[in-house]
């Protein structure tokens with residue numbers, strides 16, 4: 001059975017929970033208590049030397065990083081619905097996986113971590129001097145980019161929901177926890193509403209209550 005190492009308040013874990021639910025895959029959940037530093041204990045470092053969640057094991061295969069996990073699950077279990085086969089289509093999805101791993105992770109993700117949890121949660125020590133100012137600037141810029149893209153489209157790639165949307169959804173939708181309002185970005189808000197209406201959608205703490213933890 002699939003085994004997901006995760007944390008309930010981790011947006012990167014939630015990407016995987018969403019895809020597992022959309023595709024209807026059962027899995028065993030293993031909570032790694034990030035607030036107790038379990039991610040840096042030898043038992044977990046043996047699973048993921050990067051000291052981050054999520055990680056996924058499927059039989060003898062262990063994968064680290066939400067993007068690798070989304071690609072593996074979608075390509076294996078939902079290649080024509082949540083992923084793609086033609087090289088140009090795979091590349092179009094990859095473009096938005098990279099956006100989630102860079103612009104979103106070091107923008108709205110980091111702002112939320114600093115404002116609502118008091119730590120960067122970016123694999124750095126808890127006293128790492130991450131810049132909230134920089135995270136907010138990058139966060140707002142990434143929302144502008146998304147707003148421009150979604151103004152004329154319903155989904156990020158291929159005209160249908162794919163792992164491109166799954167990869168970006170949680171941390172973008174959780175931006176208000178980092179004191180970055182979404183109201184200036186109506187196309188992004190409409191995309192969030194469309195995504196949350198998909199069959200199999202599951203929520204996580206903070207998505208309904210932007211004051212959660214803050």
Ligand SMILES: N[C@@H](CCC(=O)N[C@@H](CS)C(=O)NCC(=O)O)C(=O)O
Pocket residue numbers: 009010011012013034039051052053054064065066067101120121122123124
């Ligand atoms: N690139 C990684 C980032 C994962 C990540 O940022 N995980 C955070 C929680 S959401 C974490 O485990 N942080 C642990 C730490 O900073 O010590 C992915 O997409 O999976």
